Amino acid sequence: MHALGTILIALTSASLLAGAESRPNILLCLSDDQSWPHASAYGAPVIKTPVFDRVAREGVLFNHAYCAAPSCTPSRSAILTGQDIWRVGEGGQLFGTLPAAHPVYTDLLAENGYHVGYSDKGWAPGSLEAGGRTSNGAGPNYKNFGEFIASSPKGRPWCFWFGSRDPHRGYKKGSGVESGMDPSDVSVPAYLPDTPEVRGDLCDYFFEIQRFDQQVGRMLEQIEAAGQLDNTLVVITSDNGMPFPRAKANLYDSGTRMPMAICWPKRVKGGRTIDDFVNLTDLAPTFLEAAGVRVPGVMTGRSLMGILTSDESGNVEPGRDAVITGRERHAWCRVGGTGYPARMIRTHDFLYIRNYQPDRWPAGDYRIVTNEGHFGDVDNSPSKRFLLEHKSDYPRLFELSFGKRRGEELYDCGKDPDQLNNLAFEPDYQKTLQELSKRLTAHLKSSGDPRETEGETLWDSWPYHGRNNWPLLESTSRSD
Structure with a gap:
């Protein structure tokens, strides 16, 4: 080898080593089915999350972080690829697959010197093999974080995905109260009945959020x-909303608005609260930019580094005044395995939802099975069971969770924070509805959403790599 070549190789190796030492480690901690504002940093009563609160205090607390879809598989596909769910094919639905053609940030970091891995729930649920992948999109699997760190080569930065299975159902009934929670202090969302059964169910959900917080603390x-x-760049957030009626698998805030706190002591000024709208698709380009890796042009997410490295609070970046998300098929709970396609745009003042198939049941087809309805897009729970058994006592709440919906929904979030009163057909709100509808359509078309660009789509015909429970006359339907 020529002397000049030897010198160049030596210089390159030294530069890479220096870069590796300055690049951050990356820790993503993802809870499973946790809604905003269920962390004590947001002032939520009863629940105590000291680790989340510490990260928020030493870093940045986000008030308006949203998942790309209120469903496990598509949300995780979007986090990994940095793309809207309608751009990742079968990765955009529950129990789908993640086609290998879509680059994921974990692979890009590994190709650029990072030690990468995950534990517990990575990309899931679905079939990796069907998409041509030989390993999980979150990276190689480790028994736990300690095993991962022990295997991390000295001098190399690392990236770890911790996918907790809390607070996904099922819960140990009474665990929240047994831990010392007082159900009378619980703030019950307006879309749920305020009953002892629901309050106890919420306590059990809070108990598992606290357990997740403890896991992150370790x-x-x-x-x-x-x-x-x-x-170390630390991110704590959730994949989608809580497993209660009108929450998970829905485009209301209860299904899409996520708790999120980020810290990076070396680079990020702490003690700030951000009101900009951000999407979890923004995490992939954020991690890549922080690591000095080129962000692929296919990513629709936008890096948060400008927000994180600023000294400002409140609204920081122009253009982050809204967020757009959507949903397709969640559980297999309609005849023929069809989904409930919908898209939404959320601004500070309003939520606008477009339901493409309003003739379908949003919570899943209704079917009498013993004394319960099927409604498989809603996880079975004491809260669901209470609503089904007492629908005559709470007819409006039952309809809000399980009834059919209009093709368009519009909510004034300042006056109606729980998004119960659809104003889409009120004369005084037509200008707002038209403006939001136009803005949503423009984004969907520019980002290649087949719902707007092609009309006919393949969503309902794609395989469901999970249990097809519709033909089985079961009283239970679990989505993962």
């Missing part, structure tokens, strides 16, 4: 003990 302790916390 990882931060290990990072701090290793002297690496200063240069």
Whole structure:
């Protein structure tokens, strides 16, 4: 080898080593089915999340973070690819697949010197093989974070995905109260009956959020003990909303608005609260930019680095005044395996939803099975069971959770924070509805959503790599 070539290789190796030492470690902590504002940093009563609160206090707390879809598989597909769900094919529905043609940030980081891995729930549920992948999109699987860190080569930055299975159902009934929670202090959302059954169910859900918080705390302790916390970019958030009626699998805030806190002591000024609208698709380009890796042009998410490295609070970046998300098929709970396609745009003042198939049941087809309705897009729970058994006592709440919906929905979020009163057909709101509809359509078309560009789509015909429970006359229907 020529001497000049040897010198160039040596210089390149030294540069890469220097870059590796300055690039941050990345820790993504993802809860499973947790809605905003269920963390004590947001002032939520009863629940205590000291680890989330610490990250928010030492970093940045986001008031308007939204998932790309209120369903596990598509939300995780969007996080990994940095793309809207309608751009990732079968990755945009529950129990689908994640086609290998779509680049994921974990692979890009691994190709650029990062040690990558995950534990517990990575990209899931669905079939990786059907998409041509040989490993999980979140990276190689490790038993736990400690095993991952022990295997991390010295001098190399690392990226770890911790996918907790809390607070996904099922719950141990009474666990929240047994832990010391007082159900009388619970703030019950207006779309749920305010009853002892529902209050107890919410306490059990809070208990599992607290357990997730403790899990994250143990990882931060290990990072701090290793002297690496200063240069670790930590993100704590959730994949979709809580497993209650009118929440998970719905485009209301209860299904799409996520708690999120981010810290990076070396680069991010702490003690700030951000009101900009952000999407979890923004995480992939954020991680890549932080690591000095080129962001692929196919990513529709926008890096949060400008927000994170600023000194400002409130509204920081122009253009982040709205967020757009959507949903397709969730559980297999309609005749023929059809979904409930919908898209939404959320601004500070309004939520506009477009339901493409308003003739379908949004919570899944109704079918008498013993004494319960099927409604499989709603996880079975004491809250669901109570509403089904007492629908005559709570007819409006029953209709809000399980009834059919109009083709368009519009909610004044300032006056109606729980988004119960559809104003889409009120004369005084027609200008707002038209403006939001036009803005939503423009984004969907520009980002290649086949619902707007092609009309006919393949969503309902794609395989469902899970249990087809519709032909079975079962009283239970679990979505994962």
